[in-house]
Amino acid sequence: MTSAHALGQFLRTLPDSAVATFLALFPIVDPFGGIPIFFAMTSSWSAQERRRTAYKTGIWVFVILVTFLFFGRFVLHFFGISLPVIKIAGGLIVANTAWGMVTSHARITPEESHEAADKEDISLAPLAMPLMSGPGAIGVVMALAAHVDNAAAYLGMIIGIAAVALSVTLFFVLGGPLVRRLGPSAVGAINKIFGFLILAIAVQLVWNGVADFQN
Numbered sequence: 001m002t003s004a005h006a007l008g009q010f011l012r013t014l015p016d017s018a019v020a021t022f023l024a025l026f027p028i029v030d031p032f033g034g035i036p037i038f039f040a041m042t043s044s045w046s047a048q049e050r051r052r053t054a055y056k057t058g059i060w061v062f063v064i065l066v067t068f069l070f071f072g073r074f075v076l077h078f079f080g081i082s083l084p085v086i087k088i089a090g091g092l093i094v095a096n097t098a099w100g101m102v103t104s105h106a107r108i109t110p111e112e113s114h115e116a117a118d119k120e121d122i123s124l125a126p127l128a129m130p131l132m133s134g135p136g137a138i139g140v141v142m143a144l145a146a147h148v149d150n151a152a153a154y155l156g157m158i159i160g161i162a163a164v165a166l167s168v169t170l171f172f173v174l175g176g177p178l179v180r181r182l183g184p185s186a187v188g189a190i191n192k193i194f195g196f197l198i199l200a201i202a203v204q205l206v207w208n209g210v211a212d213f214q215n
Contacts (some may be wrong), residue, residue: 014153014159017152017153017157019160021159022163024144025065025137026164028137028201029132029133029164030194031171034131035172035178038053038127038175050173053121053122056124057124057132060128060129060133064129064133065133065137065138066158068141068145069145069158069161072138072142073142076146084209084210084213086143086209087205087206087209090135090143091139093134095203095206098195098197098201098202099199102195102196139205143205
């Protein structure tokens, strides 16, 4: 009976954790918003090179976020940083990202874009970091991981991160025709919608951090 109860708890916790992680990360990572940048950086590449870079970018996004999922807590302890501080700092970074999306500011700097033009492999930098799995996504992962205390929740978070990384790959591989069909105006409007949602997430993170200080 106890084993059955434990199994039932595991099966409930795992999908809940996976879905919550995916929903928290997807608007911040925003694979759709990265499509125009990806195709601009790879405009002179062959379709095979572009697909290979998309696959590698998805793998790097997964590796980066899972690394901070497991080791972010130790980093906090090493530097003596409390979870409320991380929530507030992460919320401010996410808010900056969201504001840039709402006001149509570039997600990567001109220097990073120029450097990418001269690199043979841009999957890790600047695509995976900082474009897709930047400080905002890392901060959210660390904040979520701070409340995890069982294997089912950890496994669910890994599945959620894997789903986000897979969405990055799929959007980059399949997104070119979609972006061309929608046009710059529609892409910009969708990015602004994502930006608003991300701004709401940022406010919630800051609010949670402040509330933790008061408790």
